[in-house]
Amino acid sequence: MNPKRPSDKRELCYPFIFETRYQCDYEIATDELCCQVGAVMAQLPPGFDEVNDDLDQLQRLIYNLNGSVRGKLGIFDDDLNWLKTRYDHYNDLTRGRVTGFVLPRGPMPVPTLHLCRCGAKKVVRLLVRLEESGVRFDPILYRFANLLANFFFVLTVRLKAGMGVAEVEYISINY
Numbered sequence: 001m002n003p004k005r006p007s008d009k010r011e012l013c014y015p016f017i018f019e020t021r022y023q024c025d026y027e028i029a030t031d032e033l034c035c036q037v038g039a040v041m042a043q044l045p046p047g048f049d050e051v052n053d054d055l056d057q058l059q060r061l062i063y064n065l066n067g068s069v070r071g072k073l074g075i076f077d078d079d080l081n082w083l084k085t086r087y088d089h090y091n092d093l094t095r096g097r098v099t100g101f102v103l104p105r106g107p108m109p110v111p112t113l114h115l116c117r118c119g120a121k122k123v124v125r126l127l128v129r130l131e132e133s134g135v136r137f138d139p140i141l142y143r144f145a146n147l148l149a150n151f152f153f154v155l156t157v158r159l160k161a162g163m164g165v166a167e168v169e170y171i172s173i174n175y
Contacts, residue, residue, distance in 0.1 A: 004018045030062055044109055100169055118149075124142065
C-alpha cells in the first residue's frame, strides 16, 4: 500500500492532495476563500441582508472559479459583470470615505473580509504560477479574481460605514 494513497477513503482529505503541481494549491486556496466568505456571512450583524445575499451568490462563484482550471470554465462574462455591478454599487454608497491607504481593522466581520481580500490576492498569485508552469486557462479568471479582491475591500468600507466605524488612515514612510 502506498501511504500517500490509502485504501481507506476516510484517510484521504482530497483526491489531488498529493499532487506537486499548482492546481491543487489553487483549489485549496479557492476553497479556503469560500470558507472565509462563509465566516463573514456568519458574523454579519443584522441589517446587512443585501451584503449577505451578495456573499451567498459569491460563494457559488468562488467554487466555480475553483473548478475552472482543472475542469471546464465556470466563470463567464455575466459573472464578471455582476461582480462589477455589485462593486460599483458599494463603491457609490461609500464614495469619499476612503481617500488613501487604511489599516485593515474594525469590528467583526471586517477583519474576516480583509482576510478574504488577501485570499483573493493569493488566488491571483497562484493563477500566475499556474500559467508560468504551463497550465492554460481563460484570462477571465485573472480578471474575476482581481476584481474579487477589490470587491472585498469595498465591502469592508461599506460595513464600517453602516456600523458607524471610522477608517484609520495609514501613511506609509516607504513610498
